[in-house]
Amino acid sequence: MVDRLKGKKALITGGAQGLGATIGRMMAAEGAIVTLTDRNEEGARATAAALNAEHGREIAFAFGHDVTDAARWDEVVSAADAAMSGINVLVNNAGIAVMGSVESLSLDDWDRCMKVNSDSVFFGIKSALRVMRDHQPGSIINISSISGLVAGHNLAAYNASKAAVWLLSKSVALHCARLRLDIRSNSIHPAFIKTPILNDLSPKGATEELYEKLAKQVPLGRLGDPSDVGHAAIYLASDESRFMTGSELKLDGGLSAS
Numbered sequence: 297m298v299d300r301l302k303g304k305k306a307l308i309t310g311g312a313q314g315l316g317a318t319i320g321r322m323m324a325a326e327g328a329i330v331t332l333t334d335r336n337e338e339g340a341r342a343t344a345a346a347l348n349a350e351h352g353r354e355i356a357f358a359f360g361h362d363v364t365d366a367a368r369w370d371e372v373v374s375a376a377d378a379a380m381s382g383i384n385v386l387v388n389n390a391g392i393a394v395m396g397s398v399e400s401l402s403l404d405d406w407d408r409c410m411k412v413n414s415d416s417v418f419f420g421i422k423s424a425l426r427v428m429r430d431h432q433p434g435s436i437i438n439i440s441s442i443s444g445l446v447a448g449h450n451l452a453a454y455n456a457s458k459a460a461v462w463l464l465s466k467s468v469a470l471h472c473a474r475l476r477l478d479i480r481s482n483s484i485h486p487a488f489i490k491t492p493i494l495n496d497l498s499p500k501g502a503t504e505e506l507y508e509k510l511a512k513q514v515p516l517g518r519l520g521d522p523s524d525v526g527h528a529a530i531y532l533a534s535d536e537s538r539f540m541t542g543s544e545l546k547l548d549g550g551l552s553a554s
């Protein structure tokens with residue numbers, strides 16, 4: 297299918313690589329205009345440039361932004377608004393994996409995880425709603441994790457940060473509905489997807505051995521592909537999901553089913 301996202305203008309955080317870059321590429325292939333932001337500005341610019349070259353016209357923009365920088369959010373949202381003539385899709389995707397149990401984690405690790413994974417989503421929604429209310433219908437897509445719904449002994453901060461995103465998404469959905477804004481808010485909960493973030497799950501990095509170990513935890517017996525998340529994001533961004541708000545999509549190969 298093509299053009300499922302015609303007329304959609306998406307701001308995607310963490311767009312330099314991994315899921316953010318894939319979501320940007322797949323949304324653009326469905327007719328959306330995208331703005332990719334990342335603390336890795338060069339990476340975001342390279343990804344946007346590749347999309348523009350592929351499409352033969354300017355359909356992707358990029359800005360450097362550390363999502364924990366609350367003060368810069370309004371600036372970035374205004375820049376994306378100006379570049380795309382509006383924003384009607386926000387994908388809060390930027391995130392980090394922080395390993396550690398409640399006893400091994402330092403307060404610094406805890407704070408860093410909360411700032412990047414949860415606080416940024418609050419900042420982003422607060423700032424983007426200002427523009428999105430003028431470009432309805434809209435869709436807010438928050439990339440949580442299966443770890444926001446299922447805990448691990450050594451994921452205390454990550455679990456807590458992603459669980460916060462899960463319920464914040466629902467609170468935002470109810471807030472928008474109450475105001476009769478046609479802006480939906482949902483979360484996506486992937487399990488292990490092959491992206492560079494998996495490097496942070498083991499001291500040795502993402503080796504074949506790690507992939508095999510992780511795949512064994514998944515009932516389907518394999519890791520996810522970034523496009524699995526891209527397809528879900530396209531559905532949530534499109535008007536096909538117009539009756540879906542305050543909900544969650546689990547992409548976990550069955551991991552949370554038992």
Ligand SMILES: NC(=O)c1ccc[n+]([C@@H]2O[C@H](COP(=O)([O-])OP(=O)(O)OC[C@H]3O[C@@H](n4cnc5c(N)ncnc54)[C@H](O)[C@@H]3O)[C@@H](O)[C@H]2O)c1
Nearest residue numbers: 310312313314315335362363390391441488489491492493
């Ligand atoms: N890959 C998985 O297995 C998996 C599973 C569940 C959830 N997730 C979530 O998906 C999202 C994307 O992860 P990914 O797998 O693509 O990881 P990744 O490490 O490949 O990409 C993350 C991107 O976010 C950017 N980023 C990190 N901190 C930032 C900050 N403070 N400000 C701006 N940009 C920042 C990085 O520069 C990078 O480009 C994250 O929120 C992650 O928690 C991933």
